[in-house]
Amino acid sequence: MAMVGGGEGAFIGQVHRQAAGLDGQIELVCGAFSRDRENNRRTSDALGLPADRCYDSWQSLLDEERKLSADERAEFIAIVTPNHLHAPIAEAALQAGFHVFSEKPAALSLEEVRRLAQTLAGSDRLYGLAHTYLGYPMIWQARELVSSGALGRLRKIFVEYSQGWLSEDQAAQGNKQAGWRGEPQQAGPSGCMADIGTHAFGLAEFVSGQRIQRVCASLGTHVDGRRLDDDGAMLFETAEGATGVLLASQVCAGEENALSIRIYGEKGGLEWRQEEPNSLIHRSLGEPMRVLRAGAGQTWLCSEARRRLRLPAGHPEGYLEAMANLYREFAGAIRGSGNHGYPGIEAGLRGMAFIEAVIASHHSDSKWTPLADIG
Structure with a gap:
């Protein structure tokens, strides 16, 4: 490398x-x-x-x-x-x-x-x-439950990524990471939505297995002098008819990296939070809630989840391990081995189509703005 x-x-x-x-x-x-x-x-x-x-x-x-x-x-x-x-x-x-x-x-x-x-x-x-969060084992377990029909036809998706580190003008205080993220020439046309909103978007599409087709978005900038958005919210619809809400903000004072997803179908729902990544909540209609836990040797987890686990149950795995899973998959692909489960150019195209649709929706008087077709 x-x-x-x-x-x-x-x-x-x-x-x-x-x-x-x-x-x-x-x-x-x-x-x-x-x-x-x-x-x-x-x-x-x-x-x-x-x-x-x-x-x-x-x-x-x-x-x-x-x-x-x-x-x-x-x-x-x-x-x-x-x-x-x-x-x-x-x-x-x-x-x-x-x-x-x-x-x-x-x-x-x-x-x-x-x-x-x-x-x-x-x-x-x-x-x-x-897209590091797609390296978490329990995200693959959630995707498997959805694709297997355990939830039935999907109806509702709630995805949120809240941070608080830009609640103050960090750029003015000399923070280089905040500095370039506030400059359109370096960050691009969006701040918060490009930085963390794309993670929420990618997570929603990956777990649901459905493409978000159109959005109704509003962006905000809450810190005086900041040139790009630091907050945003939107309604969205998928091509298959599920509806949802996506929230992304970097001015939620006190929050750390509160990425979460809740997804519901006819038969039940799932919930996962990045700050508690080893747990996946599964709710079934008319049955008690169950909590699936990550851990090597957990035979009830799907093969893709198990393949991304490194430690026995009860030993926390987190952000580094999730990113390491992406690198391991990429290295395997270079060598011509493995299943190659890492995000690629399609994720890049979808993410940019999302950013441009959100910005267009924010400036439009129309209720809905479609995402560009990437082919």
């Missing part, structure tokens, strides 16, 4: 490195971690990389790694930069012959993701997207 971004002081880059290394299948061999040369050097030294594999730019990383022998050069590029660089780096990496694993969103516009998808289709490379 090569990494672009994630230098000293960055949050998500360190998480990616820890997750990628969890199974011992991926080795970080080089990087272009920061545009600041001293930061770049310190990060590389701290990670034990040789000086000649610490590159001043992502362009030089791609150029120099291509010159190395196949058994020495990086096989894939992990992109953990601000949003505006995701697509340009991914496209250049694919054209240079590298696989790509990128933070989300995939790009700043649907048109940009479409171009990236065309480049990918014309290559023999792989593309993965870091």
Whole structure:
């Protein structure tokens, strides 16, 4: 693995490195971690990389790694930069012959993701997207219960992602993560919805197995001077007729990472919360509620859930393990083995179609705004 971004002081880059290394299948061999040369050097030294594999730019990383022998050069590029660089780096990496694993969103516009998808289709490379919450075992168990018909025909979906870290003007206080997320040139046309609303959207579609077809959305910006949305809510409908509500906010003071989903059908419902990821509540019509618990060896869980479990029951697994599951699946795909259960370019296209539909709906007088067809 090569990494672009994630230098000293960055949050998500360190998480990616820890997750990628969890199974011992991926080795970080080089990087272009920061545009600041001293930061770049310190990060590389701290990670034990040789000086000649610490590159001043992502362009030089791609150029120099291509010159190395196949058994020495990086096989894939992990992109953990601000949003505006995701697509340009991914496209250049694919054209240079590298696989790509990128933070989300995939790009700043649907048109940009479409171009990236065309480049990918014309290559023999792989593309993965870091929708980390889709790596949790109990999300796969929930998906299996829905697809098996345990809930009957779906009627209602409630999905919410609430945070509180932007309740104050963190950018003005020098927080770099808050700073670039508030700049349209780096973050894109949306703040909160692109950052965490896409996670809620992706979770709803993944668990339900249904595509959200249209939205009726309202966005808000609650902190003076902030240029992008920090809050939003919407009604939505799926192509199969289920209706739902999606909430995403980064100004819910006191909240941490309260991602949750409740989904109901004719026969019952499911509930999962990211802050209690080992538990899945299953409600059946006319029967007592039951709580399914994660844990290796739990034979009543579906095979996809069990495959993503690492520890015996009662030993908590969390965010790092969920992201590690994505990296393990991606590594298996590169090697030509495994079931390849990681989000890819379709998730990038769907996520960007969602963001653009939400923004259009917010500015429209029409009740409903359809999502663009990604084919």
